Amino acid sequence: MPKEAAQRQVLIRHADRPGDLGWVIMTHGELYARQFGFTADFEALVAKIVGDYAAKHSPAAEAGWIAEIDGERVGCVFLVAGDQPGVAKLRVLLVTPAARGLGLGTRLVEQSLAFARAAGYRRVTLWTTDNLVSARRIYEHFGFALADEAPHRGFGHDLVGQNWILDLHGSPARQG
Template identity: 70%
Template sequence: MSQQDHRPHTAVRRADRPGDLGWVVMAHGEVYDRQYGWNTEFETLVAEIVADYATRHDPAAEAAWIAEADGSRAGCVFLVAGDEPGVAKLRILLVTPDARGLGLGTRLVGECLAFAREAGYRRVTLWTNDVLVSARRIYQGFGFTLTDEESHRSFGHDLVGQNWTLDLYGDPPGERRDRDDRP
């Protein structure tokens, strides 16, 4: 088997090892600088999210995951409590460029949503930017819907921020059918 035929062994695990949280901050800073030219404002935002998680998270209601490819960190996602009861936030999804196309983003979001259901959340929200097309495709694949968007200047660029929402349980089938059957 040639080097180019090698398909990495992948895994998704909890972000609970020394270096995991620091890697999340570093990887976001480096990847978003290379890919989008985003400045250190973005890395600072990620560092704040990670620091808040590290110092205040409730393990029964919040978690973080690391994706690995051949034993090396290759992605991450966090789930934290939202501002309203029963609502969680999906935060800082990332898959490194070398690991894209391996399904890790989908696996990370799947783990995140399974945990959200087990923890009793009824809804998951997230904020992203419209330039993050691959991430948006993953969110849409899980049923997230765009709730609003707004232009902003951040990370050294003019961007369009988007808020997405997923109702984890939705309407019971009978209620959905009744609503869909209305004229």
């Protein structure tokens, strides 16, 4: 029988234990296939993001986090260096259905933005699709602004890809 939320042990920790990276890839693949009908192309994208992080991340500039409830992985997010100096990317935010509604997505993004500020980033960007409504609410809560969007064919579907930007030293940046 599940414990009440107030009695559950919730932990946000670095994604540095054996199995963490594989869990991120597997869970994204399985969950997005089940929820949105995404193909294995999506899992391949997540595998590339996670593989690049594992192979060459700089601990001073990039980090990943796992959310756990009672020792079980239930969420994740990564913050990696962007293509331009001073710009980071928020990647692979996920909270499993059983753990939704507990504020874990917000806590994961909050942790990554605190890290971005401490690491000296000026901006954080992210790419998502418009069907991820709950994630978008979290991004908007922290002041991310929709910079642009365009039709995107991917993961077996016609989607709308969106780029979001957060200026860490002022108001949200909007480009267009």
